[in-house]
Amino acid sequence: MRAVLPNAITAAALCSGLTGIRFAIDGNWSMAVFAILLAGMLDGIDGRIARLLKAQSRFGAELDSLADSLSFGTAPAIVLFLWALHDLPRFGWFASLAFAICCALRLARFNARIDLDDQPHKSAGFLTGVPAPVGAGLAFLPLFLWQATGEAEFRHPVLVTVWLAIVAFLMISNLPTLSWSSIRPRRHIRLEAIALAGLVFAALLTEPWWTLAVLSIIYLVLMPYAFVNYGKIRRQRAAAKQPAA
Template sequence: MFPPFDPEKDDRKPRARVFARGQVPTRVLIPNIFTLLGLCAGLTAIRMAIEHRWDLAVAALVFAAFLDGIDGRVARLLKAQSRFGAELDSLADFVNFGVAPAIIMFNWALDDLKSMGWIAVLIYAVCAALRLARFNVALDRTDLPAWKSSYFVGVPAPAGAIILLLPIYAQDLGLHLPTLTPLVLVYTLAVALLMVSRVPTFSGKLIGQKIAREHVLPVFVLVALFIACLLTYPSLTLAVGSVIYLAFIPVSAYRYFQVERKMELIAKGQNGKAASETAAIEPPSFPR
């Protein structure tokens, strides 16, 4: 019934090595180094929030978002994408844009509401985790049209973290909110719901892949101006950017549904044309 076997004999097949001689190329490590630097920045933002050093906490979080935006592009540029890097990036994103912003907001204002404030930041962190999990699942889908790659489903976690801190930017600009803590709680819950919603938002993934030659210099000038404004007037730049992003959410949703409707009409037209052509070439049927 059971075939004989030798317990001292190892019949296991040797595991195939991904890289020659078990060595990992340096180009594969570079994107993961950016991810780990972003994780360190997110953890530093948590420490700064505990110490009530709000400017440094915001700066560390923005730096983490910047590193998150370039690590994937670096991986694609170096052709160093890996499953390990994708998992590491997702775990780092949860700490940077799920846990760190929640700790910052709770220590900044929501701790005045005691348990209600803590529940609000818990909901935000849970929604960030759900948003990242849904994003990871969507990466495995290959049946989506190409035009949908220009949109996210819901607000991405990095953008959600940046716009969540809008009340802190407003306070730095002179708008004190000591009596508006309940509004900060409602705003936190609204951002959390936007992350897990089905509202389409511009992804920006395709920006920069192809730029006309005459547009290269203006793009460099705009990027330089943005960096200069961010370094010189960080609160004002982040506040204006957050308001513009929130204002563009209805625009992106309208554009998404407009393109979707257009594609549906094109598909119906092609199906109708194919059906008419099929009916034209079919031989007529005669009664027997």
């Protein structure tokens, strides 16, 4: 059961992500997004549960990557195409394909590097490129804003096409991005951090679309901070390696 439980959670995440496509076919955009977000939450805990139960395996890692490719690459691409991009069939479909392919390429790159010791971003507590679940959330930013405001401009196929292409590029880029290991609140503000987390959860219950949109924008704003902070760590390491005069 130790080996079955984390893989069962991964399978549940896969089913949740693909169910988002079914809701999108019915035009239920809220449930489509919710299903993919639920897949993201399940994806966030399966690896931790595997480490907690000491049930890590190569099979689990491969299954997780395959599930991520479908839940955070294929499913968002199809949902966004059915939502807005079908009005621009050629370029809209190409943008959807680009997003799904870039998600698969990112996960393949991650698997190829999983056993390498020389990973500068990982050793410094950063990720390389935007992770797949976050990329899916960022891709839905126009949909979040459309649900929150009701403005038809956010559903414009050209806008969504350009935005989807940008997010696809960020997923396969070599930019250092924040990871949970790089977020270390100081001891004297940990109570405030807990309170903030509670308020964010309450905001998700009361104003989910505005909250999701704001969280996506905050992540985008923090990307330059991650780039600058990684550059600082890299310079410090380079200075430490120089021989003493």
